[in-house]
Amino acid sequence: MRRLVLKIHLVIALVAGMFMMILGATGSVIAFEPELDRLLHPGLSYFASTGKVRSLAEIGDAASRKYGGEPIVAFLLPASPHVTTEVIMPRGIVAVNQYTGEILGVRTRGQTFLGFARALHVRLATGDVGRNIVRWSAVAMLFSLVSGLYLWWPLKRVRIRGPWWSRGFWFDLHNAVGILCLLPLLVLAGTGTVIGFEDQVASLLDKPAGSVSIHTAPTLTRPEPEPGAIQITPDQAVAVAAAQVPGAVAYRVQMPRYGGVYVVALAFPDNRITGDRNSVSINPWNGKIIATTRSTELSTGERFVATNEAIHTGTILGIPGRIIAALVSILLPVQALSGLIMWLRRTRIARPE
Amino acid sequence: MKRKMAVVFLLVVSAMAGDPTGNLTGKWSGAFKVDGGDHEVPQLFILKQQGKTLTGTGGPNASEQYPIENGRVDGDHVTFELTTGEWKFTYDLRQSESRELTGELKLESVGDSRTAKVSLARVKGD
Numbered sequence: 001m002r003r004l005v006l007k008i009h010l011v012i013a014l015v016a017g018m019f020m021m022i023l024g025a026t027g028s029v030i031a032f033e034p035e036l037d038r039l040l041h042p043g044l045s046y047f048a049s050t051g052k053v054r055s056l057a058e059i060g061d062a063a064s065r066k067y068g069g070e071p072i073v074a075f076l077l078p079a080s081p082h083v084t085t086e087v088i089m090p091r092g093i094v095a096v097n098q099y100t101g102e103i104l105g106v107r108t109r110g111q112t113f114l115g116f117a118r119a120l121h122v123r124l125a126t127g128d129v130g131r132n133i134v135r136w137s138a139v140a141m142l143f144s145l146v147s148g149l150y151l152w153w154p155l156k157r158v159r160i161r162g163p164w165w166s167r168g169f170w171f172d173l174h175n176a177v178g179i180l181c182l183l184p185l186l187v188l189a190g191t192g193t194v195i196g197f198e199d200q201v202a203s204l205l206d207k208p209a210g211s212v213s214i215h216t217a218p219t220l221t222r223p224e225p226e227p228g229a230i231q232i233t234p235d236q237a238v239a240v241a242a243a244q245v246p247g248a249v250a251y252r253v254q255m256p257r258y259g260g261v262y263v264v265a266l267a268f269p270d271n272r273i274t275g276d277r278n279s280v281s282i283n284p285w286n287g288k289i290i291a292t293t294r295s296t297e298l299s300t301g302e303r304f305v306a307t308n309e310a311i312h313t314g315t316i317l318g319i320p321g322r323i324i325a326a327l328v329s330i331l332l333p334v335q336a337l338s339g340l341i342m343w344l345r346r347t348r349i350a351r352p353e
Numbered sequence: 354m355k356r357k358m359a360v361v362f363l364l365v366v367s368a369m370a371g372d373p374t375g376n377l378t379g380k381w382s383g384a385f386k387v388d389g390g391d392h393e394v395p396q397l398f399i400l401k402q403q404g405k406t407l408t409g410t411g412g413p414n415a416s417e418q419y420p421i422e423n424g425r426v427d428g429d430h431v432t433f434e435l436t437t438g439e440w441k442f443t444y445d446l447r448q449s450e451s452r453e454l455t456g457e458l459k460l461e462s463v464g465d466s467r468t469a470k471v472s473l474a475r476v477k478g479d
Binding site (some may be wrong): 090 | 390391415418440444463466
């Protein structure tokens with residue numbers, strides 16, 4: 001039995017080991033994607049806050065004036081007073097100091113290093129084939145961890161002995177890392193597997209509960225202006241939305257030129273799982289609410305998918321959770337590499353015999 | 354003379370029937386699926402063609418429509434852009450013999466870039 005389990009463990013590692021390495025390395029990078037992105041573009045992200053925050057209308061005017069009257073698509077509001085307000089325009093994302101109205105620069109659309117890391121993690125930076133390899137690699141990782149536990153059990157090795165070039169060192173390292181990180185690795189692999197098949201899981205959960213997914217919500221009627229009507233400002237739209245979802249903070253405002261209505265997205269800062277899934281659609285001509293989506297009204301499937309993702313990324317525990325997710329992810333390449341070295345040395349010794 | 358006119362008429366009609374570059378003004382619907390994505394995204398366009406310039410709106414349905422930017426028609430080659438928020442959609446389409454618009458769609462946000470195949474057909478009764 002042990003021989004069979006070892007064979008399965010080896011075959012899984014040889015087939016999916018490379019993909020597990022990629023998933024681990026990229027996962028550790030994207031665990032802190034927003035922070036790394038700001039670090040890579042400090043001039044467009046941070047500044048010392050002083051004075052009174054300008055209105056969104058003023059910020060939008062400043063950005064539009066700077067770029068030849070180009071229209072505003074949406075505003076991304078900062079979560080911290082030292083972070084810029086971002087104005088989305090057709091040319092890209094414009095960073096604005098919300099205290100002075102100064103335009104700090106523009107970021108054009110297109111893939112970056114962090115975007116490539118994310119694409120690798122989600123679909124091996126390819127299409128449907130990559131997506132399928134990733135989802136089945138997560139399943140393979142689950143089998144690999146369970147079979148690894150079975151193989152570890154009789155020896156129960158936790159200490160690392162010998163110099164790094166000895167076979168014993170890699171054997172011990174593989175055993176120690178595997179057992180000490182077993183639980184978080186199982187969580188990452190389990191939640192990763194669910195993400196790979198989340199559409200199927202969500203539909204399974206929603207069917208018996210009879211919940212309605214927001215993806216199937218009825219479409220809105222596009223409001224038309226009365227003669228002589230003047231649009232409300234984005235600041236007024238934010239005030240209307242905030243009153244509709246008390247306690248939530250607006251983080252995104254979509255302008256009516258793009259989509260027909262104001263759409264204000266709001267988040268409850270204390271709810272790390274589904275807290276940002278609130279939105280209020282507002283008639284730009286009279287300020288009346290057309291539709292409201294609340295995070296408390298999500299379907300069972302949507303709630304499950306969001307919780308699973310929050311566990312996978314570590315955001316469910318805030319910064320400590322994300323640090324754990326990043327550290328555990330970086331150990332995946334260590335496991336794959338130590339396993340490979342063990343296997344290579346094993347065959348090298350076996351051949352002369 | 355009558356026979357000559359009939360031949361010319363038939364030639365003109367057959368040339369028009371085989372010409373894939375008819376005026377695009379009207380409603381077009383279809384869908385796209387991003388490579389590596391799970392969902393098919395519905396598309397509805399209300400196009401206005403004036404010479405080589407293409408304007409109008411597009412989006413997932415009739416109520417959620419975004420303005421078309423940099424629209425251009427060059428023979429059977431149709432290109433235009435749509436900004437929906439963080440994402441910019443760049444369409445590069447060809448008008449086929451069956452009067453469908455098919456081609457590539459590039460989706461770009463700050464940091465990310467994806468591609469999709471898109472196919473649009475004129476809405477019946479339009």
